[in-house]
Amino acid sequence: MRRPAALITGAAKGIGKQIAITLAEKGYDIAVNYHTDPQAAKEVCREAESFGARTLAIFADMSKVTDIKAMHGQADETFGGVDLVVNNAGISSEVYFLDAEEKDFDRMTAIDWKGLYFSSQEAAKNMIARGIQGVIINISSNQTDGCWPRATIYGPTKAAVSKFTKNAAMELAGYGIRMAAVAPGYTDVGWEPDDIRWEAAKRLPFGRFASTREIAEAVAYLASGHAAYITGTTLTIDGGATLPVVAANDFT
Template sequence: MKELTGKVAVVTGGNSGIGAAIVLELAERGAQVVIDYVAHPEAENELERKIASLGSRAVGVKADISLVADIELLVSRAVSTFGQLDIFVNNAGIETRTSVLDTSESQYDKVLAINLKSAFFSTQIAARQMIKQEAGGRIINITSVHEDWPMPGNTAYCLSKGGMRMLTRTAALELAPHGILVTAVGPGAVATPINLSTMKDPALMQKLDSVIPLGRMAKPEEIAQVVGFLSGGGASYMTAATLFVDGGLMHQSPGL
């Protein structure tokens, strides 16, 4: 039997990039998955087909996770479709690549709403459901090396990821008595659409690869495998911690 057979997961931003890789990883481990998306329903439909071929089940839900009502919809759909909620992955995120001096109010509000507000209320709503079930659970936040490592020119994004760092730690302590483990995964540079402008520029790619000790960007699947680990029995004594998956990037000079 696969390790996550009988478990139900929700993944926000689940139909592209790291999110799609996480959805497939959890399904391969036996979980049934609710896939949150806001655009490209064809990508979500393709994921459902792939998951069916793995012998698992998935359902897509179009939801704007900056809205509390839509987060409640994701959790209620998980329960109504699959009967429970065991794993919630706060993966959705955006950035503006703007500095303190240049970030507008609307840019700031959008980044913080999608990256941090959504993670806070998803944690709250998912935890309430898990407490009701009396069987514990896992909440996994996809943060970034920038929860800890400054990135000049991307200030709102760094603020949101730093906030997720403290959400992970504080919520983990509050929810521990209920058997709910709260952890984070902090990717470095990953080959996903959010980094497309860098990936299209050979000079930028050469510069980036040169400061990563492993010499390359991560594949989305490499992040997803860590999420799979944190969802399973091997991580049963882990909470309030971030696992950085960055190829050693944080230990280099941040001169990017």
């Protein structure tokens, strides 16, 4: 019996790595996309293989449509079709609005928005060609709802991802293809203990960051048959970070 196959972009580390490993545990063959670290991608593949998965590490620069098409074609041919694509690759460079330059705008939108758009398009085309009623899951951010400093490019880019998910889901429904998004907040991706970002945890309602496993399990649920009637939605997983009007309020 053919195992379902999943392609995860930006899967050599962080959230993407955990998504790949979690999906392998749940019975998927795995294609691991990377850009700068082939060794890390191979290590993810080895861990996925311990769960019986066939794996493939694929280089692609997610800002280049030619790379994206080649990546999808290789995964599709290797596994005889891809049932699930998780568009996780992205960058989150921070720059104040008045300091932002065209190169900052172009680089972030090319990877976080354009790359995701055309990866979704290629995934859908391949699914339709093979008659696969698959799933496409896009990684957005809770910055679609909350506002953080130095995020006038990143935040709107992720808002575009969530809106795109709705529009594309509507167009793909007739082919039996579902599309959804997951919007994480602060997630523990292995920052150093002295990283200043840890200070934010004390101001969150749960007083901690998400684990990469919590994000991966949400992706696995949305990809599963248990979520067969879910499409076009964005699931925010941020521990209530955007709920308080003033994050420093004392709720004790």
